[in-house]
Amino acid sequence: MEIVVEFKNVTKKFKDFSVKNMDLQVKKGFVTGFIGANGAGKSTTIKMMMNLLKPDAGEVKLFGLEYAAHEKEIKERIGFVYDGNVFFEGMNLKDIKHIIAPAYKHWDDTLFYQYVEQFELPLNKAMKTFSKGMQMKASLAIALSHHAELIIMDEPTAGLDPIFRRELLVLLQELMVDDNRTIFFSTHITTDLDRIADYIAFIQRGELVFNQSIHDVAENYALVKGGMELLDRDTEKAFVHVHRAPTGFEALTDNIKAVKNIFGDSVVIEQASLEDIMYYFKGGIQHV
Ligand SMILES: Nc1ncnc2c1ncn2[C@@H]1O[C@H](COP(=O)(O)OP(=O)(O)OP(=O)(O)O)[C@@H](O)[C@H]1O
Numbered sequence: 001m002e003i004v005v006e007f008k009n010v011t012k013k014f015k016d017f018s019v020k021n022m023d024l025q026v027k028k029g030f031v032t033g034f035i036g037a038n039g040a041g042k043s044t045t046i047k048m049m050m051n052l053l054k055p056d057a058g059e060v061k062l063f064g065l066e067y068a069a070h071e072k073e074i075k076e077r078i079g080f081v082y083d084g085n086v087f088f089e090g091m092n093l094k095d096i097k098h099i100i101a102p103a104y105k106h107w108d109d110t111l112f113y114q115y116v117e118q119f120e121l122p123l124n125k126a127m128k129t130f131s132k133g134m135q136m137k138a139s140l141a142i143a144l145s146h147h148a149e150l151i152i153m154d155e156p157t158a159g160l161d162p163i164f165r166r167e168l169l170v171l172l173q174e175l176m177v178d179d180n181r182t183i184f185f186s187t188h189i190t191t192d193l194d195r196i197a198d199y200i201a202f203i204q205r206g207e208l209v210f211n212q213s214i215h216d217v218a219e220n221y222a223l224v225k226g227g228m229e230l231l232d233r234d235t236e237k238a239f240v241h242v243h244r245a246p247t248g249f250e251a252l253t254d255n256i257k258a259v260k261n262i263f264g265d266s267v268v269i270e271q272a273s274l275e276d277i278m279y280y281f282k283g284g285i286q287h288v
Pocket residue numbers: 014015016017036037038039040041042043044045
């Protein structure tokens with residue numbers, strides 16, 4: 001399988017936070033959803049992907065190329081979609097297009113106007129009058145008009161109303177008809193991912209917990225419920241984290257087979273949502 005983005009042992013240190021030894025591979029032709037709590041390091045990772053931040057150690061490659069020698073070539077092939085305030089506020093979309101288009105070898109004017117029409121974007125209105133959703137669409141129209149192979153989005157659905165979010169997701173799905181296209185986007189709204197993500201990359205306190213197909217995530221993780229008398233030091237090892245309540249425990253496991261072996265029919269095993277997984281991981285990993 002072709003890899004579009006590769007992080008090898010990447011570390012970035014800030015005063016109170018670091019992305020640590022990150023190994024990440026983003027697969028070509030798929031949508032990868034990047035999830036993690038506030039401050040987990042999603043934006044920091046995306047900035048390194050875009051070469052807006054340089055890692056302190058490790059290697060970042062896009063399309064097998066390093067930024068140091070191939071920045072322009074890499075950027076040609078990426079569409080970075082972010083909301084608001086990145087364009088000059090007072091300018092309209094037409095002016096912005098005039099500035100941006102010459103920067104790209106593969107800029108396609110016809111396609112740009114096609115997306116402007118499809119997204120119902122006004123060409124002559126100042127960008128500052130655009131709603132958040134319109135700004136997102138404008139940014140996406142520009143990314144698509146230079147035939148970006150890789151679309152990177154930092155929280156594209158944040159702050160959008162549910163209808164607009166759904167529209168955007170449908171649109172992204174349509175874009176994936178092109179097998180050569182890859183989408184990587186961060187989000188807090190995990191239910192968005194059920195609709196379109198093929199892979200889920202999960203970051204926690206600057207460390208990548210997993211990067212698995214959505215199918216594998218569903219197969220590997222489960223919620224387990226049972227009576228407190230079942231828990232002891234040994235049996236707890238089957239869980240990522242356990243919540244105790246007077247009426248019983250609820251826990252996340254990453255080893256469903258072990259849970260079945262240990263507890264048999266004495267526990268209830270349910271599918272874990274991405275939100276469950278994030279929530280339980282936040283409680284800390286107990287068996288390392
Ligand atoms: N330039 C910087 N200097 C110092 N600390 C930084 C810098 N940029 C980010 N941080 C810190 O790194 C941590 C991770 O931030 P980051 O924006 O990557 O998280 P995030 O997962 O995108 O969070 P959110 O979901 O809230 O946007 C935060 O604690 C933040 O304060």
